[in-house]
Amino acid sequence: MLEKSHKHITCSTCVGRKNSLLGSLCHDEIDHVNAHKACNYYKKHQSLFLEGSFPRGVFCINEGMVKIFQRGDEGKEQIIHIAKTGEMVGFRSMFSETPYRVAAETLEESNICFISKEDFLNMMDSNPVLRNGIIKELSRELSDRADFITNMAQKSVRERLAFTMIILLDIYEKEPINLSREDLANFVGTATETLIRLLKDFKEEGIIEVHTRKISVLNKEKLFAIAGK
Amino acid sequence: MLEKSHKHITCSTCVGRKNSLLGSLCHDEIDHVNAHKACNYYKKHQSLFLEGSFPRGVFCINEGMVKIFQRGDEGKEQIIHIAKTGEMVGFRSMFSETPYRVAAETLEESNICFISKEDFLNMMDSNPVLRNGIIKELSRELSDRADFITNMAQKSVRERLAFTMIILLDIYEKEPINLSREDLANFVGTATETLIRLLKDFKEEGIIEVHTRKISVLNKEKLFAIAGK
């Protein structure tokens, strides 16, 4: 349970920041961000931004988890990414100066800071390390999305589920995976019913263990084998 | 038919460059690139780079067309993007300093120049307009790929074919679409046979006209309607 009254998070001691894109900031810059940023406590299922709205800055996740998704024609969500502590969210559309094509929503209660577009762009102009970090990050994500597309196009739902669980293993680290069946289905790109049936298979094959909604992976190797490399 | 003996293309008069990311270069910079770049004539189906190799620079398409694709587990290609005159190819992995996760191959005979990593990174350091153009481009492509993923996950093959043809309409402009059935299938993300059957449907519905492998769109509106906005 997060401290709901915690109104200010200090950048210099922020655990998330150290390994984040903002890890390269010098003291002065950190102080500046710290003074100008806004901190917010978000409840579960609260929206950071919606598709179609215009970016006014970037979000830094101090603590918590955020899903990035698109709504398809029939309103079904496709989850593109799940961001966690230390990640920054919402800067992609900001650079392209176009409305968000994805939406972002917390998956659990979270502490998230906000840095205005102006402040952030200024920092980028004056800090080559930050700038290069961003370019690197954008490139890395482009590669990931190419993989995502190829998987979607060529792999079965079972294979994609295995692949997705490997990604989630990385995100949840030691914790069991804690997503609704619907969100999981929307990440894999399948119907909720199909996903549930496949989870049952995995359970019967001893690959996972399920406690209500929480999923623990028992056999990572088998997941890799199913995901295909 | 391109001039095969044409060994040097001059940047300052390059038609492609004007609207490209390199449009912002000043005279000195253009001269520098011009002196340091390498020009090459590529035959149809020639490789620019392979998955797994390390980027040593960027490719500028002076004339021609290049497919960017990944090979899935069974060797089936998934086309991620088709680049044409004025586009730059291969800089994504260069920034992330990782091996290429996609491959690039000409779809037709092409004139393509090569700028070394060193030269290109130097230009980026000294040219904020170029730098910001790149960041904008990377962001734009990230959005496109999110759409691609959602389409792949939620749309039928028929809808995806319509969507893909709209993209190809943009790429081929006034020219008829000139791709093998296999490449088209690999862009849509389906089996070649399924694609051929759907093309037949489109033909019977008066949406397209086919002359051997070349496809002309007769009814763009209908394509939009099928693609779903």
Next chain:
DNA sequence: TTGAAAAAATGACCTTTATCATATTTCAAA
């Protein structure tokens, strides 16, 4: 111009996965 190879097209069949209906479990508020 022709003949062989590649590409495109068609047919039959079967698997995967979505959809719809319904039952069961879980959870949180009263």
Next chain:
DNA sequence: TTTGAAATATGATAAAGGTCATTTTTTCAA
């Protein structure tokens, strides 16, 4: 603790689309 709503689970069915076999057309080099 109860209760109703939401989430999860299961079953039956249908449709979309993949696969394999075969035929027809196109292409290109000799």
